[in-house]
Structure formats: structure tokens, C-alpha cells
Amino acid sequence: MFGPQKGATPEQAAELDEAMRAYAALLERPGGPSAGGAEANSSDANGLRLSERPGAGAAGGLGFALLRLGARIESGAEVAARATGLKARIAGADWVLTGEGRTDAQTLSGKLPFRVAEWAAAEGVPAILVSGGLGPDIEPLYETFAAVFPIVGRPSTLDECLAEAEDNLTRTARNVARLIKTKT
Template sequence: MSATRAARAMAAGVLAAHPEAVCVLRPMADGGEGTVAALLGGWDDRSATAARRIVVPVLGPLGAGVEAELAWLPERRVAVIESASAVGVHLVPPGARDVLRADSGGVGTLVRAALDLGAERIVLGLGGTLTSDGGAGLLRELGVRVLDRHGEPLPPGVPLDVATLDPTDLDPRLARARIDLACDVTNPLLGPEGAAAVFAPQKGATPEQVPIIEAALSRMAGLLDGVAVRVGSRGSGGSGGSASVAGGGAAGGLGAALLALGARMRPGVQVVAEAVGLAEAIAGADLVLTGEGRVDRQTLAGKVPSGVSALARAAGVPVIVLGGGVDSSADLSPLGARAVHGIADGLPLAEALRRGPELLTAATARVLRDLAT
């Protein structure tokens, strides 16, 4: 189920148990794939807070035209972007993937579109990209000149011969916009846990290509530190700069490039919660319902139920967590939930998936009736 469909199924269960109840829907995500869809899926009201879908024509990872999208929350002046919408690995069939040619420029086009809308804050979800270019394409689209040792612009893709990053013409609007990177990946740009070694093979890079990509990203790291100094950014931070900053290796080095421009790396569920005004929606509520496909130990590591529960606890509102399945051996007490319920325990997976909304509505109604007694 999408987050929107799950929220509506929960609301139907609440109203089945308590027809007089008022349900406030805030579909949630953790900044990864599905974040924009959650925001665009429709909330419980028609207020100006609700997100609008903006379609942006961009060049995909290998240069083909793609209709990417972003979510625009006009009342909050917030734009929400998924990198994968523009340069996702899913946009290219496995047999046609070429990591050395894959370029992140489409993400830069989305950022410019957000600035054109007047965004004062951009939530940018990293992950799921085909790119390993260290953000070179993104930088180019935002006005940075990516040059070889002869002073000539480099072609799209991994910047094999990069010698200069010149931010003289960097879009000045970036200085007035806050960029939050929604990402839970802590891999650095370089090294055995970096973008080339860990993520490039997942995107189709051969063993021979990995050291080539690593060498290019190593040159990019030093140049990104220079960009950070030029634009007055503290984003790359740390004694190792762009090479070792946590999260710099996300999305093939997009993390490092954006941090050098002054973006901030934050847990995805936190930035999405802020974007949708979740804390305000929880204030004054009697009960919060949240959930995910499977509730287990990983739920405690920054997943949606964990973030939602933390906000609810801060507001003194009880939380019920509903999951397609629940790991009964896991210690879920750190969630602080009033109860954790599975909606499809014992059912074959295919049947549970087919009947998901129906099962979630029934489980929600059952939980609410149990609470009343």
C-alpha cells in the first residue's frame, strides 16, 4: 500500500468504530522512494497546506527525456524532491545501464525548478540513483563550471578528467534557500565504504570500473572542498572534508556535492514530518495511528513509525503501530507505543498483499473498539 492508501484505510477503521471521530490524515515517508507520492496522495482537508504535483521535464541519467516530479507545499514554501525521480536506476533497463555515462544533471534541474517556484526550503531525498558522478551533473545545472585541465567543459557522466570546479556563476538563489538532505546512509564519498566501492557495483559497474570511478571521485572531493570555501559553506565539515563526511557517498556522491553547497544531512523521517506539519497535526489529538509493512528491529532505526512515535510522545499522545507483520521476538518497547498490532499474521503473503487495505481497516476498527472497552 502507498502511505496515502494506508492512511485512508486506517481512517475508515476509526470511523467504523467511532463514527463521530475526526481523522486528520498525514501520509508519511522517510525521504526515500515514495516520499513525493505520499505528499501528493491527498490529505484529509482542502487547505492550502496540501501539496501540489509539479511535473518537470529533465534529462534522465543517460540523457533521455524524463518527466520527473516534485511536491510543492505553497503555504510552507517547501519543495520536496526525490533524486530517483530524475536519475533513478529504475529508469534504465538492466542491460542498458552505463554507470560511467550516468549523470546527475536532472536533479539539478529539479532544484532549479523548486527555486523558480519560490522555495525557501528544499527537502531532497537521496538514494536509488544510477549515478556515480560525485554530483558533477547537478553542479553543472546549478551554474558551476565543471572543467578538464584544458579549461574545457566535461561531458555528462563520471568526471574522469575533472580539474576545476568554478562556482562563479552558481545560482545565487541557493544562498537564500535551505536544503535538507533526507537520507539515512552514512557512507563517505571515498574508501572501502564509499560511493564507488559500495554503491557503483549495485548500479552495474564492473570490477575494472570501480577504481576508475574512485579516482574521479577522489579528484572531485578536493575540488568540492574548494567550492565549499568559495561559497562559505560549512557543509562538508570534518577533518577529512568532502572525502570522508558521513553521507557524502549517498546517491553516487550527490550527498558530498550538496553538502559542499551548504545543504544539511538529516534523518529523512524528521524532515518529511516537518514538511507536512506532523507535529501540528498531532497536537490536541487523542490518538495517533502509524505503521509500516513489517514492524521489527529495523523499525527503531529511523523508520516512519519510530519518528512518528517520537513526536507523539513529545506531545503526550498515545500511539498505536500497525504492521503487515510484526516480529514477535523483537524488543519494540523503545517505540513507546501503547500497542503494536499485526494486521495479517498467519496469512499467506500473496493474500495479505491483495487484501491489505481491507485488513488494515478491520485491524484499526478492532483496536479502537478494544481501547474503548
């Protein structure tokens, strides 16, 4: 899912997907290798094999490998929220500011900023998203976020982004603060 966002061409993503399907089939075939008490051909209560379970494809298939070792998959957003008390903090906030390195429609697939915005919406708190870069398909994000700000304001090389990071962040923070000031 996130291969193209990380730089894989559509052809490379298809090749990687096929290789991962073949790997999963090998490990899940009857009599296949077993580890950590996970049966090679076991299914969960919904009839899903390990490779079909939510989170199995996470981190390039790391979720599947961990399931094979007997791990339990949990939402990283939920773990982070519990560890930081985030939901209680959102409940007492006027605004929520969240961000990520690159934003596109995949953000709505349950990535942390989307989950933060969902929790904020449940409390009636507007959420603002700040991102290192925006993809071309961000229009659906405006249904979830009060505003979406890219940090980089013009086409730039990585070296330029790094050299101008402080100025870019300052400008973006100023814009966010001005928005909040006009809405409070």
C-alpha cells in the same frame, strides 16, 4: 543496515558493504574526482568524511552520492513533519496512529514511525503502530508504542496478502478502534 530487511542475505549484505566502502574510498581519496564543489577528501567540522556523515548510507548510498554533488542531508521525518504540520497535529491529538510496511528492531533506528512516536511521547500522546509484517525482534518497540498491530494475521503469500488486503486492514482498524475505545 536495511539490506537484510529488504531480502539480502548476510553474505550479500557484507559484499554490498565492502563494495560501497571501496567506492567511497575511491571518490574520497586525495585528488579523486570532485563534483558540485564537494572536495574529494573534505571533512566536516567533526572531522567526518562524506561517507561517514549521517545519512550518507541512506537509500543504498544515495545519500553519499548527493553529498558528493553538494547536497545537504536532512532527516526525511523532519521534512515530512514540516511539510504536513504533523507536530502541531500531534499536539492536539488524543492518539497517534502510524505505520510501515515491515517492522522490526530497526524501526527504532530513527525510521519515520519511531520519530512520530517520539513526537507523540513529547506531547503525552500514546502512539499505535500498524505494520504490514512484524519481525521476530519487536519486543523493544513496546517501550515506544502503546500497541503494535500486524495487518496480516497469518502466514500468507504475497498474492494472498494483496487479495485479502481490504479484509486485513478492516480487521486491524477494528482492533485499533476497540483499543482506543477502551482507553478513552
